Amino acid sequence: MDFDVQTLTAAGFTGFRSFAELELNEIPQAPGIYAVLMPEGLTPRFLAGSTGGHFKGKDPSLPQAALSAEWVAGAEVLYIGKAGAGRTGKRGLRKRIQEFADFGRGVPVGHWGGRLLWQLADSQALMVAWKELSPELVNAAEARYQEDFRAFHGRLPFANLVQARITAN
Secondary structure, eight states: OOOSHHHHHHTTOEEEEETTTOOGGGSOSSOEEEEEEOOTTOOOOBOSSOOSOOGGGOOOOOOHHHHHHHOOTTOSEEEEEEEOOOTTSOOHHHHHHHHHHHHHTTOOOSOOTTGGGGGBTTGGGOEEEEEEOOGGGHHHHHHHHHHHHHHHHSSOOTTOOSOOOOOOO
């Protein structure tokens, strides 16, 4: 499966909003998975330092050589993540994507996954799309989409440094 806007739309993903234009109220509160994509025409340029928040004082920046080594040439999808319901059942996509976007704007929140995105110039132009799922399907879906990406491109998306594993919700 190729990973582009058309394929993800056919698979049930919606949204496709840039972080700059993202309205949190349009994101469902349900659990699900989400993908971050590079918009057409955007040329990847790496910043010397990340715009990401320094959660617990940790700098999320990597050397440019490490970023270049993770880059997947020709891939539109840069990250695949999940949003579970949480212990209280009230987390979901809206809360998780909000934390993710806040981290990218320098807020020191706990969203270390995907941190390489925030070292891209024009990171606020990156698009996020989401797919609602029942809570028991979230972990397996994240792992499956990452594995399908790896099968197609030979490696994980740029900002996924570790393959997701199927775990109990």
